[in-house]
Amino acid sequence: MISLRSLLPALLLVGLGAAAPSAEDATVVQMVELNNVEYQIGDDLPDWVIALDGQRIEIAGFMRTGTLEGETWFDLTNDSCGCGTSKLQHFVRVTLESGTTSFTPDELTLTGTFAAGEQEDEDGFVESIYRLTITSL
Amino acid sequence: MKRAASRLAALSLALLAGTPAALPARAQDAPPATRPSDDQAEVLAKVEKYLELAKSGTAAVRPQAARRLAQLGEPARARLVELAGADGAGLAELGPQVVEIAADFGDAGLRAALWRVLADADFPWRGSAARALAKAPVADEGAAFRGLGADHLWQVRFAALDALRALDLRDARAAVRALLVDQEGAVRRAAAALLVDWGEPGALRWLVEELRREDAYFRVPLGAQARFDAHKRLTELLGDDFGFRPGESPATPANAAALARLEAAARERAGDAWPSELPPIARAAGASTGDVLGLELRSCRAGEFYLRWNDADEVHVGTGNAAVVTLAPGTVERLRAGIERRVAELGDTRFWGEAGCDLEQYRCVGADGELRTWLLSKGQASEGDLRPAPLDAVAELLLLTLPDEASADPRLDRLRSRARAALSVLGGAL
Structure with missing residues (x-):
């Protein structure tokens, strides 16, 4: 039996048109939609982003230049340029469950579990507001 | 006064380093009364930490560290003056995020240094220097900002528009109109929005046209980025987005209908000022193929x-x-x-x-x-x-x-x- 609560994220997404289901049961999310969220530290994220928290999503983007080799995480951006001001809504912090990073300038399409909300480092700096955990690259 | 403050900063840093042998002789001989208190030492340590993080932290942390640096006030200002040097050449080493907050201290010397590095074509962070100056422009800088509207970097031209807006320099209208045919869409959109605010509603047409863009540079969705920016500006200017969804193609039935409603409202506001056509560079491009x-x-x-x-x-x-x-x-x-x-x-x-x-x-x-x-x-x-x-x-x-x-x-x-x-x-x- 499917509960209303389990359907809520999908209903919200369909209603807002921000994302669509993929063929593999993952919700396709456009990086450009995430990048254009109006957000300052301490703000609430929009409902459609909150609705994605904990969901399986598919998203395409580029590794940020400066991605370290052999790490278990990297930042996915809408292009690989590291220029200009970096806003928190401009990237998704991707964590690999296995394997490590090797930089590629090609576009990546990733599927994994999404998380939304501020994550701070030990100094209280917000390190990310969008995160994606994937099995491997 | 400023020199004394920078000497104090240098002394405190040497003390923090915990290597007396490295201290200059005058510092070693200084009486205890001139040493910074624990609180001062803590602040000075934070200055150094945030300087380093603003330059070398992760991309997410760098701007936050720079903002915290600016919030530290006088000790951070003194250290920045010292590191920038009289000609501002030291700003290059500090990285773009620190350059971006260098004007926040209200220090005339740092402001002059930012103008000097902005005039240097080889300075690596000219866009950041322009944004720093444009945040709170000074009245007598109007002519200089008007000149930056012709800079070869679009980030500098964009910042110049911010400054002209902040100064409400309406006699710079001609210079702003010239940017309606800028090569960079972000500059065209900012110029159009400013002209609308300055009483030229015909410029709304530039923004409405950006909603029709579907172009991409290979996989980089430049048209969608333009739609989001234009959507935000138009919503502010018209007070309504008429249901347009910038993340979707303007050709979907729902978006086409929303765009028609939005354009009608923009035309009504512009009246006779609505341009009969746009220059080619400002016309929307369709999806790229082949x-x-x-x-x-x-x-x-x-x-x-x-x-x-x-x-x-x-x-x-x-x-x-x-x-x-x-x-x-x-x-x-x-x-x-x-x-x-x-x-x-x-x-x-x-x-x-x-x-x-x-x-x-x-x-x-x-x-x-x-x-x-x-x-x-x-x-x-x-x-x-x-x-x-x-x-x-x-x-x-x-x-x-x-x-x-x-x-x-x-x-x-x-x-x-x-x-x-x-x-x-x-x-x-x-």
């Missing part, structure tokens, strides 16, 4: 180039409604074959250099239909020739197809020479 080769050059010093070669033997120059150069039939296929031979020599290596402000990026859709990318990125510490010989050959092949004549279209004017110069600044001379 692109097979790309050369993207981005330099904080030499500007940006977005070049695409397609299977109809055309070179598209610029973003949005790009300028088009027609090549002889078969040129692009021969070019692609030559480039595929050269890049095969590179093996699996696809990246050279380090993260930085300057990059050159080569794209090729191979005979198998797959898009591949090769990227050179030049960091601040990068020296010498970054570009491997096979990519030198690729660059030469691409340059040979570009026009080099003078042109009234700034995108095409002596294009080959300008692109060659940008390549020299980036990966090294060809």
